[in-house]
Amino acid sequence: MENLEIIGSIIVLLGSVILLIASIGLLRMPDVYNRIQVGTKASTLGTILILAGIALVMPGWWTKLLILVVFILMTNPVSSHVIARAAYFIKIPLAKQTVVDKLNAKTSGKKPEKENSNN
């Protein structure tokens, strides 16, 4: 039982370090889209590691922690996708190092999606 608590607290410490890496990446990335990517992925991983570590330390709390983990796994990619789509359609410029842009009509050869649909 003591070993399980130590393992859980080390997992919590690892998750908090990953959250710190996410915030540093949010400062250093050159572009809105890179910031979206680093913020969402790293913060999801860090939060899930922290909640799993607390579930190892306190085994009686695992139901609510599981609800939180499933909730974060469901909502975080949706919010990042919606905000990236909004950032593209209000024409925030990409970084200079960008290689391919599949939504652009000139480089992909297709018509782009209409901006003002009727929904």
Next chain:
Amino acid sequence: MVSIILSIAAAIILLSIAITAWRFIKGPSTVDRVIAFDVMTISSIALIALIAFLNNRVIYLDVAIVYGLLSFLSVIVVARYIEKGL
């Protein structure tokens, strides 16, 4: 032992929220601020869970669930507003 390690983890999470707040203040566009807000709230969910362990109260996890729901709804609403208006 365990509570000391978890207190250190809470301090690291507070530091990361402070670094993210710098991007929230500085960010050139609205989308940067929304992303910084999202990362801050996700980090705050982890911090609330740690505080629930340190105070030994399971009821604080309900606060974390409602907090995550409100942050998700606010990000969706702000993204829809800056894309095509309300």
